[in-house]
Amino acid sequence: MQLHDLEKAFQDKIDNEIKIEPKDWMPDAYRKTNVRQISQHAHSEIVGMLPEGNWISRAPSLKRKAILIAKVQDEAGHGLYLYSAAETLGTGRDQMIDDLHSGKAKYSSIFNYPTLTWADMGAVGWLVDGAAILNQVMLCRTSYGPYARANVRICKEESFHQRQGFESLMVLSNGTAEQKAMCQDAIDRWWWPSLMMFGPKDSESTNNDQSMKWKIKRKTNDELRQQFIDMAVQQVKVLGMTLPDADLKWNEERGHYDFGEINWDEFWNVVKGNGQCNKQRLEARKNAHTEGAWVREAATAYANKKAAKQLRKVA
Amino acid sequence: MKINIQKYFYGDFGVEDSAGINDLKSTTTKETAWPLWEIFIRSKQGLDHKHAGSLHAADAAMAIENARDVYTRRQEGVSLWVVESKHIHASNPDDAAAMYEPANDKVYRHPTFYDIPDEVGHM
Ligand SMILES: [Fe+2]
Numbered sequence: 001m002q003l004h005d006l007e008k009a010f011q012d013k014i015d016n017e018i019k020i021e022p023k024d025w026m027p028d029a030y031r032k033t034n035v036r037q038i039s040q041h042a043h044s045e046i047v048g049m050l051p052e053g054n055w056i057s058r059a060p061s062l063k064r065k066a067i068l069i070a071k072v073q074d075e076a077g078h079g080l081y082l083y084s085a086a087e088t089l090g091t092g093r094d095q096m097i098d099d100l101h102s103g104k105a106k107y108s109s110i111f112n113y114p115t116l117t118w119a120d121m122g123a124v125g126w127l128v129d130g131a132a133i134l135n136q137v138m139l140c141r142t143s144y145g146p147y148a149r150a151n152v153r154i155c156k157e158e159s160f161h162q163r164q165g166f167e168s169l170m171v172l173s174n175g176t177a178e179q180k181a182m183c184q185d186a187i188d189r190w191w192w193p194s195l196m197m198f199g200p201k202d203s204e205s206t207n208n209d210q211s212m213k214w215k216i217k218r219k220t221n222d223e224l225r226q227q228f229i230d231m232a233v234q235q236v237k238v239l240g241m242t243l244p245d246a247d248l249k250w251n252e253e254r255g256h257y258d259f260g261e262i263n264w265d266e267f268w269n270v271v272k273g274n275g276q277c278n279k280q281r282l283e284a285r286k287n288a289h290t291e292g293a294w295v296r297e298a299a300t301a302y303a304n305k306k307a308a309k310q311l312r313k314v315a
Numbered sequence: 316m317k318i319n320i321q322k323y324f325y326g327d328f329g330v331e332d333s334a335g336i337n338d339l340k341s342t343t344t345k346e347t348a349w350p351l352w353e354i355f356i357r358s359k360q361g362l363d364h365k366h367a368g369s370l371h372a373a374d375a376a377m378a379i380e381n382a383r384d385v386y387t388r389r390q391e392g393v394s395l396w397v398v399e400s401k402h403i404h405a406s407n408p409d410d411a412a413a414m415y416e417p418a419n420d421k422v423y424r425h426p427t428f429y430d431i432p433d434e435v436g437h438m
């Protein structure tokens with residue numbers, strides 16, 4: 001078959017909602033885009049453990065500590081599902097880790113913000129996991145089979161993440177004046193960065209949107225962001241708190257809430273590595289990898305020794 | 316084919332240099348790294364083991380321990396199989412038509428092909 005025939009057959013499959021599986025023919029750029037997107041999604045899950053790990057030892061009760069540990073452990077699992085999905089495309093795990101550590105591969109900028117108070121654990125669960133869920137629900141229908149299946153598994157676990165966060169904010173919002181203030185402060189700090197999680201405005205993006213055509217992504221950044229805002233506006237009322245945007249207003253004509261301008265300078269600044277925690281996060285990952293090296297080597301040595309013993313027994 | 320990739324989708328946060336996708340080389344995992352294992356889970360007694368995903372581990376015992384932590388944190392299973400990925404042999408997707416399409420015109424292999432009067436009852 002000629003290359004353009006293969007490409008046509010590939011696009012036909014996508015148009016007919018037939019998933020692409022690892023051994024199927026695919027355009028090089030499709031493979032590379034998926035490797036990049038899936039591995040960076042994986043990095044986000046792994047780096048995403050750090051801001052919350054910060055509060056495990058200081059959770060206000062045993063119950064909240066157990067919940068937080070379970071959530072952080074889930075995120076490690078999400079990272080693993082995704083690394084495995086990316087590996088089916090022929091890129092090694094160590095290559096992906098190297099790219100994260102060298103700064104070549106990115107992760108979601110949201111994790112470069114600090115978690116300053118206990119209320120941040122609630123706000124992160126409600127808003128950050130909430131925003132991630134919208135993306136991941138969409139990605140359950142992405143065209144690459146292993147990536148879609150990883151997201152199905154992830155989504156099953158995510159709803160607990162968002163609910164525990166919201167519930168924890170509810171407790172604070174019914175608490176003392178200080179607790180209420182702490183709750184509002186956390187919402188104020190996490191609201192705008194959460195909106196940035198969906199990426200730049202559609203109008204800033206290229207017209208030739210190959211990822212949409214390949215159905216890697218199935219909704220635009222603006223569509224997802226609007227969906228998120230419309231939901232959050234209702235939810236914040238239950239908390240008796242407010243969202244820090246004076247321009248939030250129901251637009252009858254659009255059937256959506258209008259909202260204020262996002263600070264894109266801040267967004268790009270954090271993307272470029274100048275966020276409050278970029279250095280700290282990457283350092284933590286690199287240290288964990290280096291300090292864990294002896295464990296990996298010891299396990300390999302032990303496995304080899306056992307295998308050799310087994311071989312001698314057989315002989 | 317000129318591909319214009321839109322950057323900064325969710326889960327796709329761009330690359331450091333603008334060259335981007337062109338220098339992402341395909342690699343296989345280093346020899347020294349832990350091998351890859353495929354994980355199969357029986358969700359409850361009486362059901363088949365089903366493929367759940369994969370993970371790296373030094374040996375089978377560790378693969379089972381890790382699979383327990385990664386894939387069954389919410390009682391998803393009562394039994395695990397782990398198989399080193401290199402031992403899985405797969406049919407070639409290019410042969411799919413030759414392999415599976417001949418079954419297409421053999422409708423007589425299905426019970427609905429046969430007209431049986433209603434009075435026979437369930438058959
Ligand atoms: Fe996650």
Ligand SMILES: [Fe+2]
Nearest residue numbers: 075129158161
């Ligand atoms: Fe989560």
